[in-house]
Amino acid sequence: MASVGIYCILVFFMLLLGDINPVCGILEKKVGDWQMIYRARSRNGQSVVNSYMKQGVASEQTETNPRCVSVNGRDQCRTNYRHSMIDRWDSSGVQKVRLELYKEGELVAHVVFNGKSTTSTSWFSKENVLSSNWFDLKEPNTEEGKQFSFFGYSNNDIDRRLYINKHWKGGCSFHKGWMVVVEGLARGNGCNYEVSLSYPVFLYTPHTYADFYGDFKREADVLVISVIANRVNAV
Template identity: 30%
Template sequence: MDWLTMRGMGWWGLPWLWTAFFLSSGAHQREGLFTRYPGMRIRTPHLTVRLSPGQATACCLTCVQYDSCYGANFHEEDGVCEISLLGVGGRTELVDANQSWNLYIRRNVLQRELVLRATAGSGVSVKDTWLGTTVPTSAQDTCVSMETTSCTTHYRNPIVNHWNQLPISQVILELYKRGLKVASVTFDGRGTSISDWFSFSRLLNSSWGSLNSSATYNYFSIDGHANCARFFFINQNYRGCPLDAGWMVVLDPHHNCCTWDNLPNKPVFLYSSLDVAVTYESGILGTEMDYADVMAIFLQYG
């Protein structure tokens, strides 16, 4: 019996069917309407409903009454149900790790989700934050914004710890300066891991016309050139420090190898402001290479 058939019969009379339909697949399975992620909670829900302990199915039923509901938090012990709705442009709220809660994500509603919001000058490694080896201080609620001054640390969505269970179609990296998007790269996210999606072989498109299937490069990975702390590195060539050229790089704290990456207030996000790879030295001169304030990673589902 499918969803439309049950809706026509009146779901309120079939509690046992709904329990099976929603929850029989168990944690991390994508059958049914919801996927359960234990130990997580959407931070700023729009609606709170008081239920009885153990009534996770009723909480999910509350969610489906709203077309824009993409997730429900449920506290198993006290029966608190929290409903979250998509914001303007499909915007979602921050997700925190919280062992007291279970998060139920509704399938086919959530299309795009923010999973990393990195802040320039925070002093915290972007690479280590992304891979989960460093845990930054708790992000402010305003870290959902790409505005320059809205966030003082990095935000990492704990949903990425379940990467293999997510219905990822694309991974999108975007750079922002003064709240405006200045660069983006889109990757095929199917069959990837948290560490290997950022690669030339998975490149779908970018805001740089020269970064295409015929582009040449010597670094294109999250790991980049680790000895120089150059990560999320898309580099065309090394020809001696003044002539090193590429499209983008994240300069993490503590290490450097050239004048152009010996900069204060790291991490620093460098990107080509032209349609081609340019020298990093031009960033020091304030010409072709520029500095972004925010780096964001989004998952596209479907």
């Protein structure tokens, strides 16, 4: 009971900052019309795709740590945050979806998607892009190896997810794009830019245009997915 009391005190102070749901025992974050439905931290050993897709997980009902909805990577949380609304996507009336990348609490990249008539993964497509800090994201792309996929490219050696790629053919030095979530890499395989001691890593270009991954090698520490929807919580 003491832990619940402490949590409620934290809720009160965070409520003053307009951060989370005022109902004690429900952990949610809403900023304006945007409701957070997923939050992942880099290098925590947990697959972004698998935790996002894991049906039945309702972090807003079971998690009591406010750090789990923080955009600052220093606020560590033992699990990725997953709102149960993801399981009710079809009945939630999703209007827009926003993907954000943060580094030390600062927003470093974002893409806003049209969420109407989409599924919990199909919103992640070039056709649905409404706006982004990457101004060339919607430009025609006829280069070989282009990717714009939630599930990305995966085989026994490499796992590249939430992959927005402009060019892939010709070897690692020619890999060019906007962002990729690297979930794993077999020893001796993959490219130097995606080698890490721990996974997942969230790579992004800091420019307003696609660039060679090997050149920019920037890593965010928090990935957030939020929605504007008619109904986020179950009735």
